[in-house]
Amino acid sequence: MPDHTEQRLQQAVQEAHRNTQPLNIIGGGSKAFYGREATGMPLHTAAHRGVVRYDPAELVLSARAGTTVAEVEALLGKENQMLGFEPPRFGRETATLGGMVAAGLAGPRRPYAGAVRDFVLGVKILNGKGEIMRFGGEVMKNVAGFDLARLMAGAMGALGVVLEISLRIIPQPPVEKTLVLEHPQHAAAIALFNRLAARPLPLSAAAWHAGETRLRLSGGAEGVKRAAEAVGGEEDVAGGQFWQRLRDHELPFFQDQRELLRVSAPPAAELGALDAPQLVDWGGAQRWLVGGADGEAVRALVARHGGHVTRFRHGDRRSAIFQPLAAPLHALHLRLKRAFDPAGILNPGRLYRDW
Amino acid sequence: MNRQSLSRHFRQFLPRTSVIDQVESLRAYECDGLSAYRQLPLLVVLPETVEQVRRALRVCRELRVPVVSRGAGTGLSGGALPHAQGIVLSLAKMNQVLEIDPINRTARVQPGVRNLAISEAVKHLGLFYAPDPSSQIACSIGGNVAENAGGVHCLKYGLTVHNIAGLKIATIDGDLVTLGGAALDSAGFDLLALMVGSEGMLAVVVEVTVKLLPCPESASVLLGAFNAVENAADSVASVIAAGIIPAGVEMMDNPAIRAAEDFAGAGYPRDAEAILLCELDGAEGDVGEQVGQVREILRRHGAAHIRVAADPVERARLWSGRKGAFPAIGRISPDYYCIDGTIPRRHLGRVLTEIGRLSGEYGLRVANVFHAGDGNLHPLILYDAARPGELQRTEELGARILELCIEVGGTITGEHGVGVEKIGSMCVQFHPAERAQFHAVREAFDPGRLLNPGKAIPTLARCAEHNAMHVHRGRTRFPDIERF
Numbered sequence: 129m130p131d132h133t134e135q136r137l138q139q140a141v142q143e144a145h146r147n148t149q150p151l152n153i154i155g156g157g158s159k160a161f162y163g164r165e166a167t168g169m170p171l172h173t174a175a176h177r178g179v180v181r182y183d184p185a186e187l188v189l190s191a192r193a194g195t196t197v198a199e200v201e202a203l204l205g206k207e208n209q210m211l212g213f214e215p216p217r218f219g220r221e222t223a224t225l226g227g228m229v230a231a232g233l234a235g236p237r238r239p240y241a242g243a244v245r246d247f248v249l250g251v252k253i254l255n256g257k258g259e260i261m262r263f264g265g266e267v268m269k270n271v272a273g274f275d276l277a278r279l280m281a282g283a284m285g286a287l288g289v290v291l292e293i294s295l296r297i298i299p300q301p302p303v304e305k306t307l308v309l310e311h312p313q314h315a316a317a318i319a320l321f322n323r324l325a326a327r328p329l330p331l332s333a334a335a336w337h338a339g340e341t342r343l344r345l346s347g348g349a350e351g352v353k354r355a356a357e358a359v360g361g362e363e364d365v366a367g368g369q370f371w372q373r374l375r376d377h378e379l380p381f382f383q384d385q386r387e388l389l390r391v392s393a394p395p396a397a398e399l400g401a402l403d404a405p406q407l408v409d410w411g412g413a414q415r416w417l418v419g420g421a422d423g424e425a426v427r428a429l430v431a432r433h434g435g436h437v438t439r440f441r442h443g444d445r446r447s448a449i450f451q452p453l454a455a456p457l458h459a460l461h462l463r464l465k466r467a468f469d470p471a472g473i474l475n476p477g478r479l480y481r482d483w
Numbered sequence: 484m485n486r487q488s489l490s491r492h493f494r495q496f497l498p499r500t501s502v503i504d505q506v507e508s509l510r511a512y513e514c515d516g517l518s519a520y521r522q523l524p525l526l527v528v529l530p531e532t533v534e535q536v537r538r539a540l541r542v543c544r545e546l547r548v549p550v551v552s553r554g555a556g557t558g559l560s561g562g563a564l565p566h567a568q569g570i571v572l573s574l575a576k577m578n579q580v581l582e583i584d585p586i587n588r589t590a591r592v593q594p595g596v597r598n599l600a601i602s603e604a605v606k607h608l609g610l611f612y613a614p615d616p617s618s619q620i621a622c623s624i625g626g627n628v629a630e631n632a633g634g635v636h637c638l639k640y641g642l643t644v645h646n647i648a649g650l651k652i653a654t655i656d657g658d659l660v661t662l663g664g665a666a667l668d669s670a671g672f673d674l675l676a677l678m679v680g681s682e683g684m685l686a687v688v689v690e691v692t693v694k695l696l697p698c699p700e701s702a703s704v705l706l707g708a709f710n711a712v713e714n715a716a717d718s719v720a721s722v723i724a725a726g727i728i729p730a731g732v733e734m735m736d737n738p739a740i741r742a743a744e745d746f747a748g749a750g751y752p753r754d755a756e757a758i759l760l761c762e763l764d765g766a767e768g769d770v771g772e773q774v775g776q777v778r779e780i781l782r783r784h785g786a787a788h789i790r791v792a793a794d795p796v797e798r799a800r801l802w803s804g805r806k807g808a809f810p811a812i813g814r815i816s817p818d819y820y821c822i823d824g825t826i827p828r829r830h831l832g833r834v835l836t837e838i839g840r841l842s843g844e845y846g847l848r849v850a851n852v853f854h855a856g857d858g859n860l861h862p863l864i865l866y867d868a869a870r871p872g873e874l875q876r877t878e879e880l881g882a883r884i885l886e887l888c889i890e891v892g893g894t895i896t897g898e899h900g901v902g903v904e905k906i907g908s909m910c911v912q913f914h915p916a917e918r919a920q921f922h923a924v925r926e927a928f929d930p931g932r933l934l935n936p937g938k939a940i941p942t943l944a945r946c947a948e949h950n951a952m953h954v955h956r957g958r959t960r961f962p963d964i965e966r967f
């Protein structure tokens with residue numbers, strides 16, 4: 129059966145390659161704000177949609193890139209399964225699997241379950257010459273050839289137009305419970321997160337904001353009950369909602385119109401107050417700062433601790449949105465970009481200025 | 484370049500004991516765990532520091548000498564097979580645990596550290612490094628990264644790629660590049676994921692930051708014995724469909740059961756067609772409940788015999804048969820050849836039946852041991868290298884089994900890598916544009932193609948030759964199943 133939407137995408141990329149016409153790859157547009165300013169001719173993938181295969185007992189789902197995250201999650205929910213990395217949809221029903229993979233963003237469960245790249249099993253892509261290729265597959269273990277499938281996660285479309293994705297799926301935990309504790313300072317919460325994470329407890333999320341610490345436990349009834357006793361605090365019966373709103377940046381903290389910085393650092397890194405309102409997620413490994421902070425100063429500080437900073441939202445999109453790379457690493461990126469996209473037409477400049 | 488003059492280049496900055504140029508001593512490096520392939524290198528170089536690795540690489544780039552990195556040499560695909568005109572760069576002397584960070588739960592180690600040594604070094608903290616290949620007493624973490632090694636527990640805890648937080652790599656130019664670290668992600672492309680499984684062809688791994696996990700509170704192992712392999716396979720699907728992710732699920736067929744039982748005395752029923760070993764771990768009460776659920780599922784699928792290990796001693800005994808399966812086969816046959824294909828689990832019955840048929844066609848016995856949870860098969864072909872033509876027939880049978888794996892939507896290698904061994908099968912799994920893309924990626928790192936040349940990614944010419952030899956088999960593809 130000829131796949132018309134795939135053919136159309138292929139023709140568009142082939143033509144752009146011939147004419148050296150930059151393309152701006154768009155899925156559902158939910159992450160249009162993310163990264164450096166998009167230039168180039170829009171290339172829409174949303175019409176290339178549909179679940180190709182889903183077998184709950186294999187824990188694998190394959191779908192075209194334009195399929196919405198919402199559709200996939202609804203389908204998985206019927207089988208008591210889910211996407212382990214809780215991808216943010218930013219309040220948009222339109223968010224697609226292609227955009228989810230390209231942006232590589234993950235929600236509160238990330239430190240305990242894994243990132244998008246950890247669940248990518250295979251992809252079908254168009255490279256910058258418009259060639260269709262498949263890497264990886266539909267099995268958990270596969271080391272044939274370089275792992276170019278995981279490489280697509282977080283590449284912001286710079287290496288290829290994702291056409292199809294196979295993902296590893298996980299079962300929903302039988303029981304989930306959120307506890308809330310009080311910690312006036314974030315440092316105390318972070319210390320607690322790291323102490324707990326070193327013990328065999330069923331943690332699945334850990335966040336702090338404005339004096340309140342929240343911990344989510346997921347697993348069997350017995351393990352969750354005993355862990356809750358060990359953690360203490362009060363049960364937050366609206367916990368489920370809290371994590372959803374954190375995942376999609378719908379909490380009031382994220383409504384601020386000033387610049388939002390994303391700090392990714394070792395979970396226990398002591399970064400100090402950073403002079404800005406702060407929301408700690410990922411058990412300390414992801415910290416959000418809003419307004420006030422001097423982005424470049426934070427960047428220098430975080431880099432000393434082995435982390436990096438993204439100017440996530442409401443910043444100057446012509447500047448360095450992502451942490452600058454050390455010279456030899458930058459050179460490697462440039463050569464890799466050319467290896468996939470010799471004409472430099474796929475989302476040029478979206479990640480870094482010169483490619 | 485001749486051996487003596489090349490040796491002088493390295494002796495300028497390496498101690499005497501770090502440059503091997505005597506043929507008798509080079510013999511120890513002529514093969515890895517796949518001993519059917521042997522080749523003497525020009526030299527073996529054993530640097531002790533990152534600086535020495537970088538200088539050695541610069542020398543090789545300057546003189547255009549191929550470099551084959553080597554960890555412990557336990558690889559099963561000939562990935563560390565030397566190059567006749569090249570050096571073997573052994574990381575064996577770089578075997579120190581550099582730093583343990585109990586708070587961030589990471590350890591920084593040198594590439595030559597043995598896999599098991601990491602878990603041993605952090606045991607007192609109640610932590611462990613999860614990937615546990617059966618070769619874990621011997622294999623190096625650098626080799627694990629290069630092959631994306633798996634283990635018995637990777638169904639629940641993931642492969643090497645899921646358990647590595649950062650790498651330091653030395654490029655062929657001698658540059659030192661840091662990828663990732665103790666944070667959960669890094670800016671730019673996910674080169675960490677790309678490096679894992681790259682079989683020494685992109686750069687040399689000189690330092691690894693591994694993630695450490697808390698040891699589970701309790702664990703339990705069930706043994707189920709079946710009169711039909713299909714029933715064992717179906718019960719694995721049912722366990723997973725019930726929302727249970729066991730720490731490990733392993734399966735063995737009758738020839739493997741008999742060999743393992745004779746070798747280890749693990750208490751396996753010798754007449755069963757298949758046994759399943761299922762390990763569950765987690766909080767104590769939950770494990771108890773899951774054991775009950777799994778027991779019920781096995782019964783429903785017709786298990787003739789079910790046993791639950793009552794204590795750690797019996798648990799270890801049940802595992803001992805599975806862990807000793809390879810040497811056990813080694814006792815009943817002069818040689819054996821291990822296949823590593825992976826398939827979607829739903830095709831297990833069909834693939835095993837077909838393997839049985841092929842075994843008859845080639846007149847070679849096959850014992851099956853596999854990681855049933857993730858569909859990673861290890862058919863062991865029993866042969867005798869002393870009989871003329873038998874190794875060749877064995878390799879042909881192996882290639883047929885791999886084609887079968889591709890046909891049902893699987894892959895030619897789940898964890899052992901392509902190396903030299905499966906390079907022909909790569910021509911079947913990937914089409915020319917895909918292979919060209921692999922070469923382009925490789926040249927982005929190593930334009931002179933000096934790192935492990937001739938491995939993992941076949942050239943166009945190699946595939947033309949392969950396809951010319953194997954056209955008669957191009958017919959069997961199942962048209963209804965995509966190759967994906």
Ligand SMILES: Cc1cc2nc3c(=O)[nH]c(=O)nc-3n(C[C@H](O)[C@H](O)[C@H](O)COP(=O)(O)OP(=O)(O)OC[C@H]3O[C@@H](n4cnc5c(N)ncnc54)[C@H](O)[C@@H]3O)c2cc1C
Nearest residue numbers: 554555556557558562616617623625626629632633683688
């Ligand atoms: C009895 C037995 C059981 C096994 N069981 C398993 C199993 O359960 N799961 C599994 O996954 N594997 C298994 N293996 C295979 C093997 O142990 C693994 O592939 C292991 O990861 C190889 O590590 P090594 O240090 O021996 O690497 P080597 O064999 O020395 O090298 C393997 C590859 O890695 C490259 N390499 C090594 N070090 C570096 C470095 N520092 N930088 C760059 N490249 C490097 C080499 O060039 C080569 O291509 C088994 C092997 C045996 C013999």
